[in-house]
Amino acid sequence: MGITILAIESSCDETSASVCRDGVVLSNIIATQKVHAQYGGVVPELASRAHLQNIVPVVAQALEAAGCNKHTLSAVAFTQSPGLLGALLVGAQFAKSMALALNIPLIGVHHMQAHVLANMVTERQPSFPFLCLTVSGGHTQIVLCKSPLEQQVVGTTIDDAAGEAFDKSAKLLGLPYPGGPLIDAYAKHGNTNRFSFPEPQIPGLDFSFSGVKTAILYFLQNAGLSQVYKPAQVASTEDQLAFIQNNLPDLCASIQHRIVSILLKKLQKASKETGIRQICLAGGVSANSYLRSQFTAMGQQLGWQTYIPPFEYCTDNAGMIAITAYYKFLAGQFIDLDAKVSAR
Ligand code: KG4
Ligand code: ZN
Numbered sequence: 001m002g003i004t005i006l007a008i009e010s011s012c013d014e015t016s017a018s019v020c021r022d023g024v025v026l027s028n029i030i031a032t033q034k035v036h037a038q039y040g041g042v043v044p045e046l047a048s049r050a051h052l053q054n055i056v057p058v059v060a061q062a063l064e065a066a067g068c069n070k071h072t073l074s075a076v077a078f079t080q081s082p083g084l085l086g087a088l089l090v091g092a093q094f095a096k097s098m099a100l101a102l103n104i105p106l107i108g109v110h111h112m113q114a115h116v117l118a119n120m121v122t123e124r125q126p127s128f129p130f131l132c133l134t135v136s137g138g139h140t141q142i143v144l145c146k147s148p149l150e151q152q153v154v155g156t157t158i159d160d161a162a163g164e165a166f167d168k169s170a171k172l173l174g175l176p177y178p179g180g181p182l183i184d185a186y187a188k189h190g191n192t193n194r195f196s197f198p199e200p201q202i203p204g205l206d207f208s209f210s211g212v213k214t215a216i217l218y219f220l221q222n223a224g225l226s227q228v229y230k231p232a233q234v235a236s237t238e239d240q241l242a243f244i245q246n247n248l249p250d251l252c253a254s255i256q257h258r259i260v261s262i263l264l265k266k267l268q269k270a271s272k273e274t275g276i277r278q279i280c281l282a283g284g285v286s287a288n289s290y291l292r293s294q295f296t297a298m299g300q301q302l303g304w305q306t307y308i309p310p311f312e313y314c315t316d317n318a319g320m321i322a323i324t325a326y327y328k329f330l331a332g333q334f335i336d337l338d339a340k341v342s343a344r
Contacts, residue, residue, distance in 0.1 A: 003074045003329055006098070007322035008059065010091030011083025011111050012137070013042045015054035018318035019066035023326045025121050026066035028312060028319035029058050040177045041167075048086035055094050062318070073104055075334070077325030080108030081342035082138070088341040096337050105334040107325040111316075112136075113151055115282040116143050117327070118309040118320040126278040126307045133267045135291075136283035136316075137163035137178070140207050140263070142270045145280075148327040154274075155205025155266055162259060162285045165209035169216050169255045173244050183252045184288050190253030195219065197258040205270050212258055220244070253290075260291045264298055271304065280307040284315040 002022045009016040016030040033050040036042045063069060078095035079088060099106040116132045119125065131154075132143045140162045142155035160168065163180055170179020197215045200208040220240060244251065271279060281295055292308055299306035313319050328334075 001072070003326065004068060004072055005075050005077055005107070005322050005325045005329060006059070006062065006070070006073050007077040007109070007318045007325050008055070008091040008095050009079045009111075009316055009318040009321045010051045010055070010087050011079045012087060012316055013047050013050075014316040015051050015058050016316065016318035017055075017059040017062035018322040019062050019068060020319070020322035020326055021066075021068075023120070023323065025319040025322055026068070027062045028317055029062045029065065030312065030315075030317050031058050037176055040171065042084070044084045044086055047084055048090055051087055051090035055090060059094070070098065070102060073098075073102060075099070075105045075107055075325065075329055076102070077107035077109055077321055077328070079111045079114070079321055080335075080339065081110055082344050083111060083341075085341065085343045088343070092341045100337060105329070106337060106339070107328050107333065108335045108339055109321045109324045109328070111321075112139055112141065112143075113149075114320040114324040116145055116151055116280070117148060117324045118282050118313040118317075119280040119307045120148070120323050121309060121313050121319055124307070126280055126305065128278075129276055130278035130280055130307075131267070131270055131274065131276050132280040132282050133263060133286075133295075134282045135162040135263060135285035137161060137167065137285075139283065140209075142205050142267060144274065144276070148324070149331060149333070154270060155207065157207040157209065158202065159208050159210040160213065162207070162209065162263060163283070165213060165259050166256075166285065166288075168213050169259075172213075172216055172220060173248065173251060174241070180285060180288065183256055184290065186249050186252035187256045187290060188249075190249030190251070192253045192257035194247075194250035195254035197254065199258065199262060205266050205273075207262060207266060209259065209262070212255075212262070216255060256288070256290050260288070260294055263291065264294055267295075268298065268302065271302070277302070277304045278307075279304045282309060282314070287311055287314040
């Protein structure tokens, strides 16, 4: 029969369900909530409501695509932390109800731990120990992964996450949320060296992105154009708007180049300090095409074995939750029906 696990992810603005059997992901259904774009960021209350609407059909699709029914499940898993409290609660309550009704074990998964283990969904997998650069909208971490369930954060951001740096820069350029993928797209036609943004000098393996964001803001203000900074409406004057429009690909390429170079410099340092050359990417920002190509090139140059999850396992997805739950199942790490979710 094997170990068949249904996993649910609802920590932010993706409602996702996945079924995995014996560590192989059979389905990974993701419903992305479009409702937030008009607000320039995720609205927690709207996220919870959309999860409520999506969760039944998404779970049904995941079971069907995996060719199994709920009576063959060995356990149910859900994202327990971190994330938006109301959003997490929807997935948790649904998973608990299923575990109770089917009388099967319940597994709580840490979202960031799962992002790292997204590297275990394909046949070609890193061997332990490996380093993982996890870059998402809420986190930027270098993780030393000694075994699936033994992960140690060795570097983290002291202010914004890399995804935030992308999204906030995009906002300054007048692009809609989430701006990361748009910066990636415009940058494909731009010159990475046209504009130079400063590199932060942070000791150790930690990151900082707030300085880059401020530099971009001042740069746009000073582009010979505008005088007034209006927080709610940054690209304000006609001159500024015209400048941005005329230089958008170069601006995006230069901003992206700086964010990616900050990330890869620390990753290189972490590899040097630990002597580990099995190196992975994870998290929503690892969907960025420039990060992927620069990471691969750096790996070739330094003799690393590099790994990047397939695209659908980079941004939030339940497949990574299912894989993590599988290792937890093997280790007998189950939780009670009254287990709480946690935002942090
Ligand atoms: O991991 P994720 O889906 O959600 C969180 O757990 O935060 O990451 C979302 C982040 C957003 O900031 C989004 O702009 C960024 O990943 N992102 C990208 C790209 N695709 C998603 N950033 C840059 N380039 C991309 N292609
Ligand atoms: Zn995430």
